[in-house]
Amino acid sequence: MSETLHEARLVVNGVPHTVRVPARRLLADCLRHDLGLTGTHLGCEHGVCGACTVLVDGRPMRSCLLFAVGVDGAEITTVEGCRSADGGLGPVQQAFQDCHGLQCGFCTPGFVTTITAWLREHPDPTEEQARQAIGGNLCRCTGYQNIVASVLRAAELVREPHHGPAGGASVPRP
Amino acid sequence: MTTRTMGEPIPRREDPRLVAGDGRFLDDLGAGALAAAFVRSPHAAARVVDVDVSAALEVDGLVAIYTYEDLEGPVAEPLPLLIPHPRLHAPKTGYPLANGVVRHVGEPVAMVVARDRYVAEDACERIVVAYEPLAPVVGLDAAVAAERTVHDDVADNVAARMVQEHGDARAAVAAAPHRLALDLAIERSASTPLEGRGVYARWDAADRSLRVYSSTQTSTSVRFALAVKLGVPVDRVEVVAPDVGGGFGVKIMHPWPEEVLVPWAAIRLGREVKWAEDRREHFVASAHERGQRHHVEVGFDDDGRLLGLDVRFVHDNGAYTPYGIIVPIITATQLLGPYKPGAYRVEFRSLYTNTVIVTPYRGAGRPQGAFAMERTLDAIAGYLGIDRARVREANFIQPDEMPYDHHLIFQDGRPLIYDSGDYPATLDKVKKLVGWDEFEAFRAEARRDGRRVGIGVACYVEGTGVGPYEGAHVRVETDGSVVVATGLTTQGQGHQTVFAQVAAEALGVPVERVTVVTGDTRRFKYAVGTFASRAAVMSGNAVALAAGKVRAKALRIAAEALEADPDDLEVADGAVRVKGAPEREIDLGTVAVLANPLRYAFDEQARLATQFVVGRGVDAPPVAEDDEPGLEATDFYSPVRSTFANGAHAAVVETDPDTAEVRILRYCVVHDCGTLINPRIVEGQIHGGVAQGVGGALYERMVYDENGQLLNASFMDFLMPYASEVPKVEIDHLETPSPLNPLGVKGAGEAGTIPAAAALAAAISDAEGFFVDRMPLSPSELWALRERHARKEEG
Numbered sequence: 002m003s004e005t006l007h008e009a010r011l012v013v014n015g016v017p018h019t020v021r022v023p024a025r026r027l028l029a030d031c032l033r034h035d036l037g038l039t040g041t042h043l044g045c046e047h048g049v050c051g052a053c054t055v056l057v058d059g060r061p062m063r064s065c066l067l068f069a070v071g072v073d074g075a076e077i078t079t080v081e082g083c084r085s086a087d088g089g090l091g092p093v094q095q096a097f098q099d100c101h102g103l104q105c106g107f108c109t110p111g112f113v114t115t116i117t118a119w120l121r122e123h124p125d126p127t128e129e130q131a132r133q134a135i136g137g138n139l140c141r142c143t144g145y146q147n148i149v150a151s152v153l154r155a156a157e158l159v160r161e162p163h164h165g166p167a168g169g170a171s172v173p174r175p
Numbered sequence: 176m177t178t179r180t181m182g183e184p185i186p187r188r189e190d191p192r193l194v195a196g197d198g199r200f201l202d203d204l205g206a207g208a209l210a211a212a213f214v215r216s217p218h219a220a221a222r223v224v225d226v227d228v229s230a231a232l233e234v235d236g237l238v239a240i241y242t243y244e245d246l247e248g249p250v251a252e253p254l255p256l257l258i259p260h261p262r263l264h265a266p267k268t269g270y271p272l273a274n275g276v277v278r279h280v281g282e283p284v285a286m287v288v289a290r291d292r293y294v295a296e297d298a299c300e301r302i303v304v305a306y307e308p309l310a311p312v313v314g315l316d317a318a319v320a321a322e323r324t325v326h327d328d329v330a331d332n333v334a335a336r337m338v339q340e341h342g343d344a345r346a347a348v349a350a351a352p353h354r355l356a357l358d359l360a361i362e363r364s365a366s367t368p369l370e371g372r373g374v375y376a377r378w379d380a381a382d383r384s385l386r387v388y389s390s391t392q393t394s395t396s397v398r399f400a401l402a403v404k405l406g407v408p409v410d411r412v413e414v415v416a417p418d419v420g421g422g423f424g425v426k427i428m429h430p431w432p433e434e435v436l437v438p439w440a441a442i443r444l445g446r447e448v449k450w451a452e453d454r455r456e457h458f459v460a461s462a463h464e465r466g467q468r469h470h471v472e473v474g475f476d477d478d479g480r481l482l483g484l485d486v487r488f489v490h491d492n493g494a495y496t497p498y499g500i501i502v503p504i505i506t507a508t509q510l511l512g513p514y515k516p517g518a519y520r521v522e523f524r525s526l527y528t529n530t531v532i533v534t535p536y537r538g539a540g541r542p543q544g545a546f547a548m549e550r551t552l553d554a555i556a557g558y559l560g561i562d563r564a565r566v567r568e569a570n571f572i573q574p575d576e577m578p579y580d581h582h583l584i585f586q587d588g589r590p591l592i593y594d595s596g597d598y599p600a601t602l603d604k605v606k607k608l609v610g611w612d613e614f615e616a617f618r619a620e621a622r623r624d625g626r627r628v629g630i631g632v633a634c635y636v637e638g639t640g641v642g643p644y645e646g647a648h649v650r651v652e653t654d655g656s657v658v659v660a661t662g663l664t665t666q667g668q669g670h671q672t673v674f675a676q677v678a679a680e681a682l683g684v685p686v687e688r689v690t691v692v693t694g695d696t697r698r699f700k701y702a703v704g705t706f707a708s709r710a711a712v713m714s715g716n717a718v719a720l721a722a723g724k725v726r727a728k729a730l731r732i733a734a735e736a737l738e739a740d741p742d743d744l745e746v747a748d749g750a751v752r753v754k755g756a757p758e759r760e761i762d763l764g765t766v767a768v769l770a771n772p773l774r775y776a777f778d779e780q781a782r783l784a785t786q787f788v789v790g791r792g793v794d795a796p797p798v799a800e801d802d803e804p805g806l807e808a809t810d811f812y813s814p815v816r817s818t819f820a821n822g823a824h825a826a827v828v829e830t831d832p833d834t835a836e837v838r839i840l841r842y843c844v845v846h847d848c849g850t851l852i853n854p855r856i857v858e859g860q861i862h863g864g865v866a867q868g869v870g871g872a873l874y875e876r877m878v879y880d881e882n883g884q885l886l887n888a889s890f891m892d893f894l895m896p897y898a899s900e901v902p903k904v905e906i907d908h909l910e911t912p913s914p915l916n917p918l919g920v921k922g923a924g925e926a927g928t929i930p931a932a933a934a935l936a937a938a939i940s941d942a943e944g945f946f947v948d949r950m951p952l953s954p955s956e957l958w959a960l961r962e963r964h965a966r967k968e969e970g
Contacts, residue, residue, distance in 0.1 A: 039202075047454065105368070146903055
């Protein structure tokens, strides 16, 4: 009863990987266990909490609802790939620290990826829009107020020339 | 002192790691460990007739399957009763794996260990358990009726009964000029951290030692519990709480069945084993709270002043009582809030049901107590036709009455004596913040637009910093860095930042030089845990005390080196210097070198400290008889009793006339937790607490059907608030220092949650014109209430 393995090619945070996984291997588990990128967290495994959100070809998706083999050939950005080009904190990550946008930090990676993608299309959001932007992610610690502030702060940082575009800078992990 | 950090909203030290995906949560550890999964009961009450594992044995990658029959010794015995109490006359705890009977859906029946979690769950699916279902006891009505029982030898389902009384409350109510009776209810909810529980165990067979990582709020107690359960000498057991993805109370419960079984299997198999709870497991197999029904009889005078308060309530404790009766005891005592009740009598019964166990969830019985008290005061105001704030003012304990003795026994077995607080000022502040006195104008304006709005206020007092103790170890390294270790754990409260602030302030070093370790028994073995808003009070003060000792030692050593009087020295910016002569200074790192006379020069710093360089003269031992090497100290803080924080919340809501949807227009909090260590972190605690309070008031409940099935055991159906549901919180602080501890701090963790349901119920009542007596309240329930009240008015 051993499982058939399938090959999948994933470009994760700019680094190409070829993995051999069972067809049922979730993308989240593949990232965490096969590639060791444990920044992506699983909070519910049914697509509601958003902690496992990664960018698949630039679009935020729930990696607990995707099979690794289903995204064969895709470019994937995880929270580890949302650093700035110089290896320091990316603008969204920096904003979360600046605004105390996290407490336990478990849900934070899903917020960072979601906001990173969202800011590309909403570079100058209002507070109301910022609140809507995070409306699909659950956080049990912060009450969201400082996450809303983090979105606005991140937008500011992205607009600053030295930060450049929000994350997805394809920095390989050291 | 130039290095002031106490009271400053400095950014958190833990954040750079966490925002970058470099956190180390339980399931981020142990790559390559075997995975455990559990077969859990699908029945709320049943006899386990047979467990047939034969079909599972052919699963490729299976390592082991365990049922109760495989357990032996202490592991086969019931799990410990963590907090025994004389009034808990019929305590019951479960077994790590069901021993012939299951008493709630989700109770573990068999454990599978396999190559990975997928394979472990494959095997679980192939294990066939034959059950003989029994009729379950679900809900407080069924528990009270006791037509069926959860435990054969508890005929009335009553686990505990407790009465506390000061004065003759029933006589006082009977003699009062006015009397009211109310029934007030709060439903079940749960902590629901984003990360569930998890355990990862490594057994070193050669070293005969066990290391366990657990997503827990108390690593020190897990260590002692595991040593007992597993028969491993406690000295060979280490327990580490890694980054913990939220706790809110549920992770103070221990040892869980899984927490015992995972290391037990790791020892048996000689392999690393890990289990990370999934979301459904967290709903059906961890713990819930809140479910209580209260009957209040109150007597009062024409000003709304309480003369007698007689409260009876029933508490649903679920299938077992491993955590004792802490929650209802807290309700019974903290219900009084900032008020003088006149004569007071409280009686509760804690009842078994065939549901998940009940252990503290943020607020821990206080939200129910605040709901009962605050709704009662609102009812009195309504009855007398006077302002709701005025009724509260009439009943406040005044600042000059502190310390105030309620003549009751608190959850720690000590007298319920408030240490400090200015309750009138607190209410005054929140009234100003929310615009209490201007609200009628706003209401009139809203009415003209066809809108319904309402305002509510609720106060609370929270006993925080409960004992028995916490400790801390502080050491200055020879490079001048400072390492602090405390035994209690962290689940997002920013302890690595606030304890660093405390140590930096007490030592006189820049905060950047301080590193804090929490919840790691390798670093600190004696601790209690993080719960009851106690961390800042307990470990904060322990860190300050230990750092003070280190500072004193540094002054003594530096005084010798500088040939100065210690009284003429000060520590600032990480150096000891002569006051008024800053050129005569010695870096703390160098003091640490001098504190440790060495034989071997392994680096440049050590070369400075060899016995040929430092010493106290040839006639004295290098280390004095009453001294120890190293610039370090350990100290403990153990308070005589809890310190009491307080606050007031005010909410403005709008209720939709057509859909009965409740929208929170404003949410104001005035909060007094004594001296603030880091205001930004305290405000974050309040934001998060309010969010959980809003959840409990409007959205979250555990919906059990009559068979004991939890119908909403997922984030699809259990409505945890998103950003769209949580209001922006407006905060103002008061700082009334606690006289009980050196830092003057009080706890802050639970304050945001405690009065939220009461404040929102008051605001909804005010908008709708009828009394809301239960929470949570969904739009459809509000709609039904409207219909009922409309019918009442018609006929």
